[in-house]
Amino acid sequence: MAETRKVIILGSGSAGLTAAIYAARAQLRPLVVAGSQRGGQLTLTTDVENFPGFPNGVQGPELMDLLRQQAERFEVEFVDDDATAVDFARRPFRVTVPGRTLDAEAVIIATGAGTNWLNLPNEQRLIGHGVSSCAPCDAFFFRGKEVAVVGGGDSAMEEALVLTKFATRVTIIHRRDKFRASKIMADRALHHDKVGVRWNTVVEDVLGDETVTGLRLYDRERRAREEFRVDGLFVAIGHHPNTELFRGQVDLDEQGYVRLHRHTMTSVAGVFAAGDVHDHRYRQAVTAAGWGCMAAMDVERYLEGH
Numbered sequence: 141m142a143e144t145r146k147v148i149i150l151g152s153g154s155a156g157l158t159a160a161i162y163a164a165r166a167q168l169r170p171l172v173v174a175g176s177q178r179g180g181q182l183t184l185t186t187d188v189e190n191f192p193g194f195p196n197g198v199q200g201p202e203l204m205d206l207l208r209q210q211a212e213r214f215e216v217e218f219v220d221d222d223a224t225a226v227d228f229a230r231r232p233f234r235v236t237v238p239g240r241t242l243d244a245e246a247v248i249i250a251t252g253a254g255t256n257w258l259n260l261p262n263e264q265r266l267i268g269h270g271v272s273s274c275a276p277c278d279a280f281f282f283r284g285k286e287v288a289v290v291g292g293g294d295s296a297m298e299e300a301l302v303l304t305k306f307a308t309r310v311t312i313i314h315r316r317d318k319f320r321a322s323k324i325m326a327d328r329a330l331h332h333d334k335v336g337v338r339w340n341t342v343v344e345d346v347l348g349d350e351t352v353t354g355l356r357l358y359d360r361e362r363r364a365r366e367e368f369r370v371d372g373l374f375v376a377i378g379h380h381p382n383t384e385l386f387r388g389q390v391d392l393d394e395q396g397y398v399r400l401h402r403h404t405m406t407s408v409a410g411v412f413a414a415g416d417v418h419d420h421r422y423r424q425a426v427t428a429a430g431w432g433c434m435a436a437m438d439v440e441r442y443l444e445g446h
């Protein structure tokens with residue numbers, strides 16, 4: 141029979157690890173199912189300069205290692221695997237990981253979200269070296285440089301406008317001849333004197349050995365390829381929440397993000413959510429950590445009441 145734990149946390153990004161630290165210090169002896177991407181999205185990037193407490197910045201993977209060490213100091217138990225199934229209809233809740241079933245009185249979902257990347261041959265290798273998906277995080281590194289943004293929705297326009305504060309030139313590359321973005325956002329970008337657009341154009345690859353030096357573009361109208369010199373590529377074609385596992389278990393919104401009902405509680409009492417898995421507005425390590433703290437405190441109160 142599975143041992144029933146007080147709380148299981150799904151995910152080991154900033155939300156999951158912060159929740160673990162708070163839950164452990166509240167004597168809840170949490171178990172973290174860390175997932176196959178241990179440390180979460182921040183392990184994809186290099187310099188993180190906006191996480192409070194690091195005056196000289198910190199490397200993304202190092203920050204996540206430090207958070208994990210901090211959790212381990214309070215004897216948080218880790219299972220370094222993905223959860224493969226959950227059952228929130230029964231009590232205690234059940235979480236299945238390969239070869240084991242785990243039961244808990246409360247669960248925190250902190251499985252995060254992922255960038256929709258372009259799947260270019262050299263894209264993953266250059267993430268953190270000129271390729272990004274987060275202008276508020278990385279625009280600062282492109283002061284005086286030229287960058288491209290791929291996408292045509294509101295978030296692509298937003299990324300482009302953030303980048304204009306630092307870059308000398310921002311080129312939006314869009315595969316169609318008009319944007320999907322709202323008129324107000326599209327106008328704002330189109331009328332900015334630093335922003336240019338390449339319509340009907342797709343990015344075939346990102347170029348560069350150590351850092352990005354350019355893009356290989358294909359102009360669909362002219363049916364011509366060219367190398368386009370830029371120092372950075374911002375991919376802004378959307379995100380996907382990691383919530384497939386929870387479909388039919390808790391309420392999700394139209395885009396698949398977990399819907400919060402009261403504070404950090406989901407539609408199921410005792411199941412909480414924290415970080416990018418529900419928050420598609422802020423998407424920052426520090427906000428995810430904040431949500432993790434809130435979820436752990438809500439779990440503590442919930443368990444006290446039961």
Ligand SMILES: Cc1cc2nc3c(=O)[nH]c(=O)nc-3n(C[C@H](O)[C@H](O)[C@H](O)COP(=O)(O)OP(=O)(O)OC[C@H]3O[C@@H](n4cnc5c(N)ncnc54)[C@H](O)[C@@H]3O)c2cc1C
Pocket residue numbers: 150151152153154155156173174175176177178179180181182184185187188189190191221222223224250251252253254255267268271272273274277278382385414415416417423424425426428
């Ligand atoms: C390239 C890039 C650069 C960035 N730079 C910055 C920056 O400079 N500053 C900043 O504040 N933010 C930055 N961000 C954003 C930041 O990384 C996210 O906001 C933050 O990581 C969200 O944390 P999270 O814990 O909610 O989710 P995530 O970091 O997405 O973590 C989700 C966790 O859930 C796990 N998981 C998924 N499915 C399962 C499952 N079935 N079972 C168990 N576990 C599962 C994953 O393995 C992972 O451990 C950047 C993001 C990217 C992509």
